[in-house]
Amino acid sequence: MEVIGAEDPYIGLSLLTQHDFDLIILDLTLPGMDGLEVIPKIRNITNIPIIISSARDDITDKVIGMERGADDYMPKPYDPRELVTRIKTILRRTHNMDEKKEKKEDIFISDPKAHTITFKGHLLDLTAAEYDVLGMLIQHKNGSVSREQLLYESEHIDDDSSIKNIDVIISRIRQKIAKIDPDHIYIKPIRGVGYLLTDRV
Numbered sequence: 001m002e003v004i005g006a007e008d009p010y011i012g013l014s015l016l017t018q019h020d021f022d023l024i025i026l027d028l029t030l031p032g033m034d035g036l037e038v039i040p041k042i043r044n045i046t047n048i049p050i051i052i053s054s055a056r057d058d059i060t061d062k063v064i065g066m067e068r069g070a071d072d073y074m075p076k077p078y079d080p081r082e083l084v085t086r087i088k089t090i091l092r093r094t095h096n097m098d099e100k101k102e103k104k105e106d107i108f109i110s111d112p113k114a115h116t117i118t119f120k121g122h123l124l125d126l127t128a129a130e131y132d133v134l135g136m137l138i139q140h141k142n143g144s145v146s147r148e149q150l151l152y153e154s155e156h157i158d159d160d161s162s163i164k165n166i167d168v169i170i171s172r173i174r175q176k177i178a179k180i181d182p183d184h185i186y187i188k189p190i191r192g193v194g195y196l197l198t199d200r201v
Contacts, residue, residue, distance in 0.1 A: 029054065132156050
């Protein structure tokens with residue numbers, strides 16, 4: 001198990017755009033921003049579980065934290081073994097839920113060998129660049145991907161191209177998805193970062 005820590009909430013939010021984390025342990029007493037304010041900002045980036053770990057045990061903090069998207073609340077002090085147990089329980093539950101959703105929905109399916117992507121059973125007519133971009137978003141489903149990463153990791157987009165080209169490609173992909181499902185937005189912009197692909201609509 002690898003743990004990455006950040007005392008500054010802004011650094012922590014930045015790390016969420018650079019790594020695929022399984023879970024967040026969040027303190028409420030942070031420099032520059034209250035932990036309760038951080039939760040919705042996290043939820044704008046990712047849907048991974050959040051455990052609040054705080055010396056503040058006021059019922060109001062607990063209620064607000066859970067309402068804003070936290071999955072559990074552990075008032076300090078506590079036995080570290082209890083924290084480990086709760087982490088394992090949440091991760092197991094999340095893993096089982098994700099598996100059930102994938103089996104039930106399978107909204108986006110990528111076939112790397114055939115270089116094709118289907119959406120709700122419909123084959124998307126994608127250019128090579130669109131396939132690269134959507135494929136990367138699928139790999140990081142429900143997590144944000146920066147424009148720079150989409151640009152530089154694509155095999156079919158010139159490295160000298162403008163970052164704005166990614167916005168154009170995303171727009172074209174959205175239009176093709178909308179022909180099949182015009183009622184939902186599956187590729188969401190993350191301001192100042194990039195994009196997030198979600199099947200949780």
